[in-house]
Amino acid sequence: xxxxxxxxxxxxxxxxxxxxxxxxxxxxxxxxxxxxxxxxxxxxxxxxxxxxxxxxxxxxxxxxxxxxxxxxxxxxxxxxxxxxxxxxxxxxxxxxxxxxxxxxxxxxxxxxxxxxxxxxxxxxxxxxxxxxxxxxxxxxxxxxxxxxxxxxxx
Numbered sequence: 001x002x003x004x005x006x007x008x009x010x011x012x013x014x015x016x017x018x019x020x021x022x023x024x025x026x027x028x029x030x031x032x033x034x035x036x037x038x039x040x041x042x043x044x045x046x047x048x049x050x051x052x053x054x055x056x057x058x059x060x061x062x063x064x065x066x067x068x069x070x071x072x073x074x075x076x077x078x079x080x081x082x083x084x085x086x087x088x089x090x091x092x093x094x095x096x097x098x099x100x101x102x103x104x105x106x107x108x109x110x111x112x113x114x115x116x117x118x119x120x121x122x123x124x125x126x127x128x129x130x131x132x133x134x135x136x137x138x139x140x141x142x143x144x145x146x147x148x149x150x151x152x153x154x
Contacts, residue, residue, distance in 0.1 A: 005039075005043055007032065008029065008040045008043040008044065008047075009043070009047065011025050011028040011029055011032075012025055012043075012044065012047050012048065014028070017047065017048065018048075019048050019049075019050055022044070022048065022050065022055065022058060023058070023062075025044060025048075026044075026055075026058065026059060026065060029044075030064075030065055030066070034066075034069070034070045034071075034072070035065075035066040035067065035068060035069050035070050036059050036065055036066065036067055038067075041055050041056065041059070063117075068106075069106065069110065070106055070113040071106045071107055071110050071111050071112040071113035072110060072111050072112070073111060073112050073113070073131060073132045073151045074112075074113050074115060074130075074131075074132065075095060075099075075112055075113070075114050075115065075129065075130070075131045075132075075147075076115045076116065076117050076120075076129065076130040076131075077091055077092045077095060077103070077114070077115070077116050077117070077127075077129050078116075078117055078119060078120045078122070078126060078127060078128045078129070078130075079092065079116050079117065079118065080117075080118055080119030080120065080123065080126070081119075081123075082123035082124075082126045082127075083119075083120075083123070083126035083127040083128055086126050086127045086138075087127050087140070087141075088126070088127040090141055091127055091129065091139050091140070091141060091144060092114075092116060094141045094144040095114055095129075095144055095148075096114065098144060098145065098148055099112050099114055099148070101114055102114070103115060103116045104116075111151070111152070112148075112151070120135075122135065122137065125137035125138060126138070127139050129144075129147060131147050131150075131151060132151060
């Protein structure tokens with residue numbers, strides 16, 4: 001992935017080159033590239049004069065950040081207690097089978113990244129799956145195919 005240094009600089013200058021804006025800057029970079037490229041983190045480190053190890057520490061502390069390339073579409077399966085009891089693990093297994101990857105991985109064509117989360121806070125409508133920011137409630141093994149089909153068309 002070619003990371004444009006100018007683009008990273010624009011994200012930083014948007015926050016007046018302030019160190020306290022690190023989280024916002026990282027969010028902007030992740031939104032642009034769908035992960036935090038190493039070159040971008042090095043640029044942030046140099047411009048804000050923050051040790052790279054500290055930036056990586058922040059990036060790895062928050063589960064919403066990724067240091068490795070992710071797919072165009074992020075699919076997140078909730079495995080919280082309510083979703084687990086209602087079949088979350090079976091739904092995860094079906095996504096893994098259909099995408100031919102395991103949770104935490106990205107398909108070879110970079111279309112999908114499959115992730116899990118401990119709770120999405122939607123317990124009453126579980127099991128819940130989030131695909132490309134869209135919430136799917138009361139998901140079943142049968143609905144996995146239709147969810148994937150929707151995003152494979154795009």
